[in-house]
Amino acid sequence: MEQRVSFITLGVADLARSEAFYRALGWAPSKASVPGKIIFFQLNGIVFGLFGRQDLADDAGVPNTLPGAFSGVTLSHNVRSEAEVETVMATALAAGGAQTRAAHRADFGGLVAYFADPDGHHWEVCHNPFAVIADDGSVRFGRS
């Protein structure tokens, strides 16, 4: 598992409110966003996402409950091939991670799985054919 992170996603209670907040910070959403559903911001070689908290919990395969079960944050580690999704998950589970979702075909066409680290921080392992990973591990997503 290469030493990098590709996306940071925050689960939010009100997507419009959160999008307005980050716009008010001076940030501009990426054209990869799906208005009203998920908002992306291209950062410095990584992507920052805002997603409904329930949607994000569902995506990670965990209950949207507190305390403890779900922090409202996921980190995504993108890989360069579908085969790597399985190898990274195997590494994570061997390291003591807990699988919360097995590898599955995502709606956008990629292959996605999730594991939780020892504190329940959720990592997505993802092959996304639309997210370009540079040699330095930076990811660029979408067209903006």
Place this chain on the structure above:
Amino acid sequence: MEQRVSFITLGVADLARSEAFYRALGWAPSKASVPGKIIFFQLNGIVFGLFGRQDLADDAGVPNTLPGAFSGVTLSHNVRSEAEVETVMATALAAGGAQTRAAHRADFGGLVAYFADPDGHHWEVCHNPFAVIADDGSVRFGRS
């Protein structure tokens, strides 16, 4: 506020356990780490940190409680001058963020403040003289 993130920090219950977990993923800590206190990993132009959950909550100026008050994750936005800490905080508060800690001198010599976004996700705004910010917004921290 530039469109980027510099550090991702996870609050963890057992630092040694978490360090062992990420090492087992194949990651190598940065020489910037303080063994037994805080562990850093240089990622793709950003830095990933493991820090005691209570320490992280204390650093962010929030109670280490659930539900809701603290997710166990912070995002850090580093700036290029101390003056920018105040300007970024002013922007964040004007956008509807809530200050959880006013700007203050950190032990390492930098200037640090914290705000919470609408869902209580905690952002550190930090001028760290030891973290070099490249023109593209990527940050490199420490000597490794």
